[in-house]
Amino acid sequence: MNETVINEKEKPYPPEKTTELDVTSAALPKAAVLSKRKRNKGGKTENLMGYLFISPWIVGLLFLMAGPLLFSLYVSFTDYNITSQMNFVGLDNYKRMFTEDNLFWTSLWNTLYFVIFSVPLTTAGAVFVALLLNQKIPGMKIFRTIYYLPAVLSGVAVYFLWMHLLSPSTGLVNTILDWFGINGPAWLFDPEWTKPSLILMKLWSVGGGMLLYLARLQGVSPALYEAADLDGANAFQKFFHITLPMLTPIIFFDIITSTIFSFQIFQEAYVMIQGGDLSSSGGLEGGPANSLLFYNLHMWNNAFKIFNMGYASAMAWFLFFIIMILTVFHLKFSNKWVHYDGGDKK
Amino acid sequence: MARGFRLGFVLILLFSVILSACSGGSDASDKNKDGKVVVNFQTFWGSETRKPVIDKIVSDFNKSQDEIEVKHTFVPWGDIWTKNTAAVAAGNPADVIVNDLHSVAHRAKNGQTEDLSQYLGEDLKNTLYPNLWDSALYQDKVHGVPFATDNRLLFYNKDAYKEAGLDPEKPPTTWQELEEHAKKLDVKKGNSYERVGYYPLWGSFGAASWMSNADDGKGFIEGDKMYFATANKIEGLEWVADWQKRLGKKNVQAFEAEFGSGQTNPFISEKVAIWTDTANFYTQIRDSKTDMNFGVAPIPAFKEGGRNWNEGGGFVMEVPKGAEHPKEAATFIEYLTSEKVQSYWAEKNFDIVANKKAADSVVNALEGDGKLVYESAINNLKDTPFHSVPVKYPDYKSIVDPIIDNAVQGKISPEQALKKAEKDVKNSAK
Numbered sequence: 001m002n003e004t005v006i007n008e009k010e011k012p013y014p015p016e017k018t019t020e021l022d023v024t025s026a027a028l029p030k031a032a033v034l035s036k037r038k039r040n041k042g043g044k045t046e047n048l049m050g051y052l053f054i055s056p057w058i059v060g061l062l063f064l065m066a067g068p069l070l071f072s073l074y075v076s077f078t079d080y081n082i083t084s085q086m087n088f089v090g091l092d093n094y095k096r097m098f099t100e101d102n103l104f105w106t107s108l109w110n111t112l113y114f115v116i117f118s119v120p121l122t123t124a125g126a127v128f129v130a131l132l133l134n135q136k137i138p139g140m141k142i143f144r145t146i147y148y149l150p151a152v153l154s155g156v157a158v159y160f161l162w163m164h165l166l167s168p169s170t171g172l173v174n175t176i177l178d179w180f181g182i183n184g185p186a187w188l189f190d191p192e193w194t195k196p197s198l199i200l201m202k203l204w205s206v207g208g209g210m211l212l213y214l215a216r217l218q219g220v221s222p223a224l225y226e227a228a229d230l231d232g233a234n235a236f237q238k239f240f241h242i243t244l245p246m247l248t249p250i251i252f253f254d255i256i257t258s259t260i261f262s263f264q265i266f267q268e269a270y271v272m273i274q275g276g277d278l279s280s281s282g283g284l285e286g287g288p289a290n291s292l293l294f295y296n297l298h299m300w301n302n303a304f305k306i307f308n309m310g311y312a313s314a315m316a317w318f319l320f321f322i323i324m325i326l327t328v329f330h331l332k333f334s335n336k337w338v339h340y341d342g343g344d345k346k
Numbered sequence: 347m348a349r350g351f352r353l354g355f356v357l358i359l360l361f362s363v364i365l366s367a368c369s370g371g372s373d374a375s376d377k378n379k380d381g382k383v384v385v386n387f388q389t390f391w392g393s394e395t396r397k398p399v400i401d402k403i404v405s406d407f408n409k410s411q412d413e414i415e416v417k418h419t420f421v422p423w424g425d426i427w428t429k430n431t432a433a434v435a436a437g438n439p440a441d442v443i444v445n446d447l448h449s450v451a452h453r454a455k456n457g458q459t460e461d462l463s464q465y466l467g468e469d470l471k472n473t474l475y476p477n478l479w480d481s482a483l484y485q486d487k488v489h490g491v492p493f494a495t496d497n498r499l500l501f502y503n504k505d506a507y508k509e510a511g512l513d514p515e516k517p518p519t520t521w522q523e524l525e526e527h528a529k530k531l532d533v534k535k536g537n538s539y540e541r542v543g544y545y546p547l548w549g550s551f552g553a554a555s556w557m558s559n560a561d562d563g564k565g566f567i568e569g570d571k572m573y574f575a576t577a578n579k580i581e582g583l584e585w586v587a588d589w590q591k592r593l594g595k596k597n598v599q600a601f602e603a604e605f606g607s608g609q610t611n612p613f614i615s616e617k618v619a620i621w622t623d624t625a626n627f628y629t630q631i632r633d634s635k636t637d638m639n640f641g642v643a644p645i646p647a648f649k650e651g652g653r654n655w656n657e658g659g660g661f662v663m664e665v666p667k668g669a670e671h672p673k674e675a676a677t678f679i680e681y682l683t684s685e686k687v688q689s690y691w692a693e694k695n696f697d698i699v700a701n702k703k704a705a706d707s708v709v710n711a712l713e714g715d716g717k718l719v720y721e722s723a724i725n726n727l728k729d730t731p732f733h734s735v736p737v738k739y740p741d742y743k744s745i746v747d748p749i750i751d752n753a754v755q756g757k758i759s760p761e762q763a764l765k766k767a768e769k770d771v772k773n774s775a776k
Contacts, residue, residue, distance in 0.1 A: 083434045083667060084457025100773055103744060169538075169600040186599035191755070289755065290748035304428045306740045307456045 076314035081307040093314035104315070106290050107298035110195065114294065115262040118199045123254050126209030127247065133210065134217045144214070151207035159271045162201045163188065188272060191291040198268050198292070209258070212250050220246045245339040252338045256330050260323055266296035295319055382415040383674045386440040388430070392420035399694045407681050414674045416442075430666055434458050439666035441675040447481055447492060447660040449735045454484035460665040461487040465676030474683065474700045481732040482662050490662030491679050492700035494691070496624040497656045497726045498551045499719065500524075500646070501631070504639040506531055506541070506619040517643035521560075521585060524620070524646045531619040539597055542618050546586050548602070549613075549622035551645065553750050555657040557582040558733065560648040563655040565733035567742060567771070574768035575761060578648065583753055583760035590754055614638070625723035628716060629696050640715070642722045644729070658730035660700070698723050742771045 076093055080086040097104050133144050165172045166187035174184030185193040224242050233241065269292040286293025295315070303312035378384055391400045397420065404418045421429060426443070433439040445453070453459050466488060471479055478492035504514035510530045518524035524544060531543030546556055558565050560582030564573045573579065590598050605612045613621035614634045622645065631640065644654035663679045665672050681687060688704030691697060699705050709721045736742060746767045753763035
């Protein structure tokens with residue numbers, strides 16, 4: 001992923017510490033380097049130009065990201081209510097999170113449940129679909145388009161579509177289950193089935209990840225397969241020893257990003273619960289029996305309904321902490337199973 | 347290299363100066379070119395039916411004024427209050443905003459609203475319904491002026507009543523009668539229902555409302571006192587939970603899902619014979635052009651001779667903290683709650699308005715079913731408590747609702763549920 005064009009000596013300033021995933025920051029020095037190539041002397045002007053070019057990003061980072069970020073860190077130690085108070089309360093918010101707020105645990109559990117099932121399933125689903133779409137049969141482009149289509153559609157329209165599909169007595173899903181004599185569940189209306197419903201919905205739009213895998217699959221050198229054929233490898237062996245290892249960098253990327261996004265699930269629950277105005281208790285904030293009260297939804301309620309911004313910020317930082325640990329964990333263990341072509345990492 | 351960083355820093359500073367210079371221009375709308383004070387007014391009334399009405403009200407006001415000019419901005423329902431909170435924090439809120447009646451005190455406590463007591467005329471209070479007025483007070487100060495309210499009515503299908511051999515002029519008056527009627531109105535085919543007589547949690551009267559109805563109109567939290575596991579509330583919740591047992595969880599969920607998408611209302615499509623909803627629901631029936639005959643009745647009483655305890659909500663006009671022109675805003679609010687404006691609003695939108703005379707005049711102006719519904723809703727006001735968000739436990743609903751949900755689903759007994767709810771709510775306040 002690193003820009004190999006850049007000669008180390010030519011870099012106008014110390015290389016930024018970029019991770020594999022940080023596409024934007026890796027691309028920026030390239031622009032600066034290009035300007036440098038045109039005029040080889042006068043480093044000062046070039047530095048100036050370089051900074052000028054990246055200034056929108058730096059300003060954005062400092063004022064729109066870093067500023068609020070640090071502010072929220074501070075706020076998490078206060079009883080900030082957005083409008084009138086901000087007293088330092090030490091670790092009270094964090095203490096309350098772990099010891100007094102039952103809904104915190106409910107929301108954490110709901111979110112973990114979603115992450116644990118949706119991340120592996122969508123990743124496996126995307127790989128599987130990519131493999132199928134990598135065959136050489138006529139009309140493949142049409143299939144690829146069809147499978148990618150759900151990734152293009154997004155937002156509220158999709159949620160409404162799924163609310164109809166999952167309708168217990170007239171929805172398409174239960175109608176089909178009925179053909180096989182299966183009495184389908186009430187999906188979004190049954191606390192036991194609400195989360196599986198959302199996971200199912202997520203599976204439908206694996207097209208985005210599929211595209212990445214497909215691109216990678218197309219790039220695998222046929223020579224590898226030929227060599228394997230000569231050695232008498234069967235299809236399974238080829239898959240496990242060639243295809244899968246070649247896919248691992250993308251799987252790695254996919255797992256990290258989809259873990260992060262899954263932890264942040266909010267919209268789906270927010271829209272699909274509020275879409276209907278009926279429930280046994282009248283209030284619909286967290287879905288039937290709070291089964292869709294996700295972490296971010298609980299955080300949002302605290303911030304903007306109860307005006308408990310201090311507590312919400314503490315929750316946000318704890319989520320950051322969880323995701324951070326998981327990502328570091330992934331990165332640490334990645335060299336055990338992620339295979340890079342260049343061979344610089346094993 | 348250090349120099350390079352310095353340069354970069356200077357550039358950033360430069361950039362931010364430009365940014366802040368750009369944003370400085372927003373105060374220009376303070377006074378318009380005629381020297382009138384500009385009052386910014388935000389509502390979520392952007393629909394085809396509501397927007398023309400509120401725009402007309404605003405333009406009438408502007409024509410009658412030579413000191414104030416009101417500018418109305420529509421902000422979508424999903425955003426308006428979040429944006430308002432942010433605007434209050436940033437110090438540039440609107441001057442008048444429509445907000446929720448239940449949470450006036452909650453916002454006042456958090457310093458989000460201006461105290462309007464000094465700006466409003468003495469008489470205003472007496473022109474509005476007193477229990478509404480009281481709901482918008484915080485520590486005896488006026489933090490919002492009620493604009494419109496709602497309460498629940500029992501809509502019942504008279505044709506279905508006749509068909510089931512019931513007297514269409516005698517709607518249920520007690521819980522017991524309601525249950526008896528509902529059973530007779532059920533039309534069952536095999537294991538599923540073609541028509542459900544009634545289900546207490548459909549429409550807009552939730553389990554908490556039924557429990558309040560059973561418990562003399564008392565909510566879970568009144569002032570400093572808690573009324574969770576009272577004998578009446580337990581009995582009330584047991585009754586509510588029994589309906590699902592009788593009809594079957596599957597049937598209830600299937601029905602809910604069918605009309606959850608909001609396209610067809612099951613009462614209008616005659617799949618449910620009795621329905622609880624606000625007076626506005628009448629406009630849906632009217633506009634559906636159905637030829638069904640219906641009647642309305644108050645929410646039945648818990649026991650014979652008891653009161654028909656209802657559940658009220660509504661909207662207030664509020665001046666966010668830090669608004670530039672609270673005095674002018676108050677003048678506009680007085681206009682909005684005047685008899686003339688309120689009756690115009692009520693006629694056009696079928697809302698129960700806060701102004702007593704306006705509400706009465708609308709009853710007189712209406713005829714037919716509309717009159718029946720509006721009058722019934724106004725009669726309900728005497729039995730309508732407004733269960734405001736308790737300032738000490740603003741989050742109580744999100745704690746209590748799922749527990750009650752579990753009781754309705756039969757996972758926990760009503761008594762255990764209410765006791766647990768009380769305990770959890772108490773724990774939630776530090």
